Structure formats: structure tokens, C-alpha cells
Amino acid sequence: MAKKSSMTKLEQAQAAAWKAIRKTQESIERMSKENAAHRKAEAEARRAETAARKAETEAAEKRMKAEVEARRAEAETRKAEAVAAEKRMKAEAEARMAEAEAAEKRMNAAVEAIEKRVKAEVEAAEKRIKAEAETAAFNLRMDKLDEKLGKIDEKTGGIDENIGSHAEQYFQNVFAENMVFGNIKYDSFIPNLTYNGKNGGLEFDIVLRNGDSIALIEIKSRVHPKFVKEFANERVKKFRTYFPEYAKYKAYLGVAGFSFSKAVLEEAKKYGVGIIRQVGNGVEMEVGRLRVY
Numbered sequence: 302m303a304k305k306s307s308m309t310k311l312e313q314a315q316a317a318a319w320k321a322i323r324k325t326q327e328s329i330e331r332m333s334k335e336n337a338a339h340r341k342a343e344a345e346a347r348r349a350e351t352a353a354r355k356a357e358t359e360a361a362e363k364r365m366k367a368e369v370e371a372r373r374a375e376a377e378t379r380k381a382e383a384v385a386a387e388k389r390m391k392a393e394a395e396a397r398m399a400e401a402e403a404a405e406k407r408m409n410a411a412v413e414a415i416e417k418r419v420k421a422e423v424e425a426a427e428k429r430i431k432a433e434a435e436t437a438a439f440n441l442r443m444d445k446l447d448e449k450l451g452k453i454d455e456k457t458g459g460i461d462e463n464i465g466s467h468a469e470q471y472f473q474n475v476f477a478e479n480m481v482f483g484n485i486k487y488d489s490f491i492p493n494l495t496y497n498g499k500n501g502g503l504e505f506d507i508v509l510r511n512g513d514s515i516a517l518i519e520i521k522s523r524v525h526p527k528f529v530k531e532f533a534n535e536r537v538k539k540f541r542t543y544f545p546e547y548a549k550y551k552a553y554l555g556v557a558g559f560s561f562s563k564a565v566l567e568e569a570k571k572y573g574v575g576i577i578r579q580v581g582n583g584v585e586m587e588v589g590r591l592r593v594y
Contacts, residue, residue, distance in 0.1 A: 394478070401474045402582065408467035412559075469506055469520045472557040472577065475584050476507050482516040483553055483575055483588040496543040503539050507557070515547055518555040518577065526564040529556065533572035537594045552594040557584075 473492050480487040487509035494508045507518035517540065519532060532554060541548060555575035556565075566587075569576050573592020577584050 397474065397478055401471070401478075404467070404470055404474065405582065408471060411467060468522050468557070468559060471579065472518070472520050472584070473507055476509065476518070480509050482509055482518070482555060482586070483591045485511070485514055485516070485553070487511045487514070487516060494544075498543065503536070503543055505540070510547075510550075513549075513551060514553065515550040516553045516555060518557055518575075520557045522558060524556055524558050524561055524565045526562070526568045529565060529568040529572055529574055532556070533574060533592075533594070553591050554594060555586075555588070 476482070477490050477492075480490050489510040491508035491510065492506070494505045496503045505517050506520040507516075509516040509518070517537070519528075521528065537552060537554065540552070553575065554573070555577055556569065557577035559579050561569075561576060561578065566576065568574075569587075570590055573590050575586060575588040575591055577586050579585075
């Protein structure tokens, strides 16, 4: 009887063990299912996140592609505009060059004709003076000769005015094309800047201007040394008075013409005034000692 009771307890122990094992297995299965479900949920979330990021990336790529296309189209448009502007500028420059060359030819022809007429008139006057000096009525005839020479001076004055007009047009065309004086680049070209007031008048043939500097250039067919001194001492002061808007600008002076005497060149060097003369189809500038006024 004792043996039978002991076997019963063993069977009970085995049953309890198997029961515990089944509970453990069920717990493991439950945890496995929960982990699987959790991993599945995480995988779904990651898949959704990946899809969203992919959609964002594709949208961003489309936007970037559209922007690139727009910028390419804009660049092509600007390029076409630049090419067209360059062609227009080239055509305008060629037209102005042709106009300047034609004006120069006309001016040279006019100067040559004027020089011939003046020379002929002077030679004729000299011959008349010599012939009349040998006559008994020298004094009376000298009075008449003075009258004739006066008329010649009047004609010469008109000739000088004509030459001056041609010179003004020539140098204004040059600086309108290339606004550089004394190695300084200017932005604005002002021809014949004029002031008329109660205290008198003042005019400058060429004015070049940028943000802080201004160039005052006078054009003369004949330049006297006294003019250079007057330009540097008096005309600049009047400019400051009559044009107060340029009070803080640095002023540079220049004289343009076809020829200059040694005395004029010395005065220009003394007062720091630039010299601009015609050389062939262009101009030559002596601006090594420019002074700021």
C-alpha cells in the first residue's frame, strides 16, 4: 500500500511539471506572437515612412527639375538678349566711328582749304605792301592797306570759328565714345555745360562725371598760354561757385586741340592740366602730371 501511494505522488509531480511546462510554452508562444505583431507593426510603420520619404524625394526632384528648366530657359533668354544688345552696340559704335571719320575728313579738307586761302591772301597782301611802299603816296596807301588787312582779319576770325566748331565736334565725339581721362573711367558725358546768370556766363565744352570725380575739358583751335593759367585759377573757381552740386567732386582739367606751342605745354605742365591732341584717327593725351582741383 505504501508503494502505491508513492507512485501517485510521482505521477502528481510529473503532471504538475508538465502543466508548468505547458504554461511556459504558452507564455513563450504568446510572447512570440506579441513580438511578431510588434515587429510587423514596426515594419509597417517603417514601410509607410519609407514610402512617405520616397514621395517627398520624388516631389523634391520634380521641383528641382522644374527650377533647373526654368533657370535654363531664363539663361537662354538672357543670353539672347545679351547677344542682341552686343550687336546693337557694335552697330552703333561702327556708325559713330564712320560718322567721326567722315567729320574728320570734312574738317581736314576745310582746314586745308582755309590754310590755302589764308596763305594766298597773306602773300597777296605782302606783295601789295611791298609795291605800295615804293610809291610816293606810301602813307595814304598804307591806310588803305590797313583797312584791307582788317577785312582779312575778319575773314580769318570766321575761319577760326569754323575750325573751332569742327574741333569741338571731333573731340566731343571721341569722348562720347570713350569716357576715360587721366586713366579714370567716367559714367556720364555732358557736352557744352553752360551757366547763365546775373554775374555772367560760363561754358565748358566737355564734362565727364562719375561718383566722385569730374573732368572739365576745353577745346581750342588756338591755345594761348594765358588761357591755361586762367582755366586753372579763375574758371575752376567759377565752376565751383556756379555749380555747387559738384562741390565735393575732385576736378581734373584738360585742353583739347590740334596743335600746341611749347609755351602752352609748359604752362599745362606747371598747372597740372592735361593735353589732348589729334593723332591720326584717334587722340593722344599727356596726363602724367594731372592735378586735382
